[in-house]
Amino acid sequence: xxxxxxxxxxxxxxxxxxxxxxxxxxxxxxxxxxxxxxxxxxxxxxxxxxxxxxxxxxxxxxxxxxxxxxxxxxxxxxxxxxxxxxxxxxxxxxxxxxxxxxxxxxxxxxxxxxxxxxxxxxxxxxxxxxxxxxxxxxxxxxxxxxxxxxxxxxxxxxxxxxxxxxxxxxxxxxxxxxxxxxxxxxxxxxxxxxxxxxxxxxxxxxxxxxxxxxxxxxxxxxxxxxxxxxxxxxxxxxxxxxxxxxxxxxxxxxxxxxxxxxxxxxxxxxxxxxxxxxxxxxxxxxxx
Amino acid sequence: xxxxxxxxxxxxxxxxxxxxxxxxxxxxxxxxxxxxxxxxxxxxxxxxxxxxxxxxxxxxxxxxxxxxxxxxxxxxxxxxxxxxxxxxxxxxxxxxxxxxxxxxxxxxxxxxxxxxxxxxxxxxxxxxxxxxxxxxxxxxxxxxxxxxxxxxxxxxxxxxxxxxxxxxxxxxxxxxxxxxxxxxxxxxxxxxxxxxxxxxxxxxxxxxxxxxxxxxxxxxxxxxxxxxxxxxxxxxxxxxxxxxxxxxxxxxxxxxxxxxxxxxxxxxxxxxxxxxxxxxxxxxxxxx
Ligand SMILES: Nc1ncnc2c1ncn2[C@@H]1O[C@H](COP(=O)(O)OP(=O)(O)O)[C@@H](O)[C@H]1O
Ligand SMILES: Nc1ncnc2c1ncn2[C@@H]1O[C@H](COP(=O)(O)OP(=O)(O)O)[C@@H](O)[C@H]1O
Ligand SMILES: [Zn+2]
Ligand SMILES: [Zn+2]
Numbered sequence: 001x002x003x004x005x006x007x008x009x010x011x012x013x014x015x016x017x018x019x020x021x022x023x024x025x026x027x028x029x030x031x032x033x034x035x036x037x038x039x040x041x042x043x044x045x046x047x048x049x050x051x052x053x054x055x056x057x058x059x060x061x062x063x064x065x066x067x068x069x070x071x072x073x074x075x076x077x078x079x080x081x082x083x084x085x086x087x088x089x090x091x092x093x094x095x096x097x098x099x100x101x102x103x104x105x106x107x108x109x110x111x112x113x114x115x116x117x118x119x120x121x122x123x124x125x126x127x128x129x130x131x132x133x134x135x136x137x138x139x140x141x142x143x144x145x146x147x148x149x150x151x152x153x154x155x156x157x158x159x160x161x162x163x164x165x166x167x168x169x170x171x172x173x174x175x176x177x178x179x180x181x182x183x184x185x186x187x188x189x190x191x192x193x194x195x196x197x198x199x200x201x202x203x204x205x206x207x208x209x210x211x212x213x214x215x216x217x218x219x220x221x222x223x224x225x226x227x228x229x230x231x232x233x234x235x236x237x238x239x240x241x242x243x244x245x246x247x248x249x250x251x252x253x254x255x256x257x258x259x260x261x262x263x264x265x266x267x268x269x270x271x272x273x274x275x276x277x278x279x280x281x282x283x284x285x286x287x288x
Numbered sequence: 289x290x291x292x293x294x295x296x297x298x299x300x301x302x303x304x305x306x307x308x309x310x311x312x313x314x315x316x317x318x319x320x321x322x323x324x325x326x327x328x329x330x331x332x333x334x335x336x337x338x339x340x341x342x343x344x345x346x347x348x349x350x351x352x353x354x355x356x357x358x359x360x361x362x363x364x365x366x367x368x369x370x371x372x373x374x375x376x377x378x379x380x381x382x383x384x385x386x387x388x389x390x391x392x393x394x395x396x397x398x399x400x401x402x403x404x405x406x407x408x409x410x411x412x413x414x415x416x417x418x419x420x421x422x423x424x425x426x427x428x429x430x431x432x433x434x435x436x437x438x439x440x441x442x443x444x445x446x447x448x449x450x451x452x453x454x455x456x457x458x459x460x461x462x463x464x465x466x467x468x469x470x471x472x473x474x475x476x477x478x479x480x481x482x483x484x485x486x487x488x489x490x491x492x493x494x495x496x497x498x499x500x501x502x503x504x505x506x507x508x509x510x511x512x513x514x515x516x517x518x519x520x521x522x523x524x525x526x527x528x529x530x531x532x533x534x535x536x537x538x539x540x541x542x543x544x545x546x547x548x549x550x551x552x553x554x555x556x557x558x559x560x561x562x563x564x565x566x567x568x569x570x571x572x573x574x575x576x
Contacts, residue, residue, distance in 0.1 A: 061543060075543045123434045135508075140430045146411045146510035147544050154541060155504045158446055171541040216443045220423075220508045222434035253442060253459040255349060255363045256435050 004051035004097070005282030006042065007104055008058040008087070010079055010131060013038060014279045015045045020287045022115045022273075022280040035085045043094045054091060054099045055285030057107035057278050059134075062087075064101050064149050072101045100285045103150075104128075105136030106143035107281025108271070112227050113138045114284055116272030121224035125217050126277065127152070129210065130230035133177040137221055144221075153177040157212040160205045163188075180209040182232050193232060203237055210238070211245030214268065218246070218254065229271040236270075243268050292339040292385070293570030294330065295392055296346040296375070298367055298419060301326060302567045303333045308575045310403045310561075310568040323373045331382045342379060342387045343573030345395035345566050350375075352389050352437050360389045388573045391438075392416075393424030394431035395569025396559070400515050401426045402572055404560030409512035413505050414565065415440070417498065418518035421465040425509055432509075441465040445500045448493050451476075468497040470520050481520060491525055498526070499533030502556065506534070506542065517559045524558075531556050 002025075007014040011032055018024040026049075030041050046054070061075040072088015092099045102110075109118075109126035118124035118138075127135040133153030137144040144150055154175045165188040169178030178184060182193055185206060189196055196202045214226055228239070243264045250259055258267045271277045290313075295302040300319055306312040314337075318329050334342070349363040360376015380387045390398075397406075397414035406412035406426075415423040421441030425432040432438055442463045453476040457466030466472060470481055473494060477484055484490045502514055516527070531552045538547055546555045559565045 063543075076541070139432070139434060140428045142428045144427070144509065146427065147506070147512045147546060148510050148542055150510050151507045151542060153507075155507050156446055156500060156537070158444055171539045172537075212444060216504060217508060218435070219439045219441075219443050220505060221432065222436050222438050224435045249444070249460075251459045253364070254436055254439060255351075258435060 002051050003283050003286040004046050004054040005279050006056040007278040010059050016279050018283045034081045053286040054097050055282040056101045057104040057282040104278050105134045107285050108277035109136045109138040111277050111281035117269050118225040123223050124225040125223040126227045128230035129232040133181045160208050176213050207241035207245050210242050214246050215249040226268045227271050290339050291571050291574040292334050292342040293567050294344040295566035298347050304567050306571045322369045341574040342385050343570040344389050345392040345570040392566050393422045395573050396565035397424045397426040399565050399569035405557050406513040411511050412513040413511040414515045416518035417520040421469045448496050464501050495529035495533050498530050502534050503537040514556045515559050
């Protein structure tokens with residue numbers, strides 16, 4: 001089946017044509033500008049290519065409730081041009097195909113279970129640590145949705161004793177995203193992320209915040225695997241630091257062989273689909 | 289269909305015979321003593337009553353992974369007599385019926401969706417604030433399970449500025465359960481819970497902790513309803529306090545009409561099945 005996939009992010013849109021096995025036949029990347037500029041380019045890419053359905057993994061908050069009047073609309077984004085923009089409805093109308101919508105991180109979790117580093121298990125949590133922090137999950141054969149989609153990046157975390165950075169979240173100041181996403185890291189330390197590579201203190205503090213979040217996700221969701229992606233996780237030294245602190249924080253409370261020194265390296269892992277978890281997830285979403 | 293249900297708690301076992309509609313024909317309560325004393329009583333209650341299947345909602349941590357060798361065993365309990373006790377296997381063997389096992393709070397969430405205060409929605413989170421704090425959830429037609437069952441009571445919360453009570457959790461000291469369950473409340477203030485009813489400071493602090501937890505659950509799970517039960521919630525003044533603080537903490541980040549002053553009273557609610565959410569959930573579990 002020929003499917004369309006869109007990974008709609010705050011800085012770029014990834015567009016692909018592929019199939020239900022995650023194979024990609026054609027792919028392009030365009031910048032996220034005003035919707036009147038970006039959306040016509042999206043339509044032009046897909047038009048006349050014979051796609052049967054379209055899946056869209058979008059930057060949240062996005063209305064993913066199929067019964068809602070504002071289904072497929074971007075809500076509350078720092079990208080104000082996009083607020084209330086009926087992206088789903090316009091694509092459906094212009095391309096004449098069903099458009100399935102979910103969050104970028106929910107579809108990434110799904111594709112990691114289908115084809116990536118969680119393909120040997122049934123559930124997984126996918127967290128991206130980049131310009132923002134977002135996480136999605138796939139459980140019981142479905143992505144996690146309820147009242148709305150999860151906004152796991154905005155949970156409250158306890159402060160590192162050496163940190164007095166105020167935080168950047170306009171809603172909560174020092175929620176996880178507010179103190180641990182890429183931009184806050186760069187503001188706290190006054191340098192670009194990749195220039196901080198050698199400063200151990202930076203990654204120790206970052207791991208302290210990320211481990212608190214993962215510990216909460218484990219207590220609340222108990223996923224069978226945790227995948228960590230996004231620009232900040234390019235600092236691979238974070239993985240062993242985060243794993244170690246998660247074990248310390250859990251303090252052996254959850255009895256599982258996966259949550260031990262011997263196996264945690266296979267429990268908290270980078271994406272198996274590297275940068276394609278999102279776009280492949282969008283293709284899979286089109287089949288649902 | 290004639291079904292058996294067991295709500296296995298740390299202080300008592302509730303046993304019932306009923307049907308798949310949650311009707312209860314016969315019910316009894318026995319104390320939780322050593323398994324060699326309690327389990328024979330359980331078997332005596334069900335024997336010869338013609339039940340076709342049995343559902344058990346158990347006090348965690350309990351192994352609910354059907355593929356695991358220790359399925360149905362209690363793990364890591366403060367009730368040390370019960371650790372490693374193969375409750376599920378023994379009941380199956382002695383009663384000759386299939387035994388379905390889940391946590392007490394997961395089945396309570398399920399029965400509130402089937403017959404209680406969440407019956408108009410598809411998903412719900414059930415939290416009990418009693419001797420311990422536990423929460424379960426029902427989503428996508430199933431209770432929440434993954435690596436293990438959730439242990440939502442043990443998440444980390446930020447300290448109330450006026451609180452220097454050290455916390456009672458043997459694993460984490462001041463996790464949510466460690467500072468906000470009934471026993472810690474009684475130790476902090478030096479009185480029984482019901483004797484503290486008039487002390488506003490107590491409930492303001494308690495609501496501060498519970499609201500943090502609910503806010504995290506909303507960000508991570510996004511349930512369509514939250515049900516709060518357990519002994520501590522008998523202090524009904526907690527409901528408006530918790531609702532108010534949840535709204536403050538969310539700070540309008542999640543766009544949902546249910547998370548507004550107008551509708552939060554219908555979003556965070558007591559159990560519709562009062563004290564029978566657990567046992568009715570166990571009956572329903574037997575049908576799954
Ligand atoms: N090599 C790196 N080391 C540390 N931080 C990085 C690195 N590359 C990118 N980042 C951080 O990640 C953020 C971008 O995240 P990314 O996941 O690439 O994009 P987005 O979240 O916008 O989709 C940047 O703000 C930067 O702070
Ligand atoms: N009326 C009340 N007011 C405040 N706290 C109470 C009240 N009744 C019980 N509690 C608290 O709830 C705890 C018992 O919780 P409960 O949910 O009844 O049992 P369990 O959690 O053992 O199943 C007690 O430790 C006590 O601290
Ligand atoms: Zn925030
Ligand atoms: Zn704890």
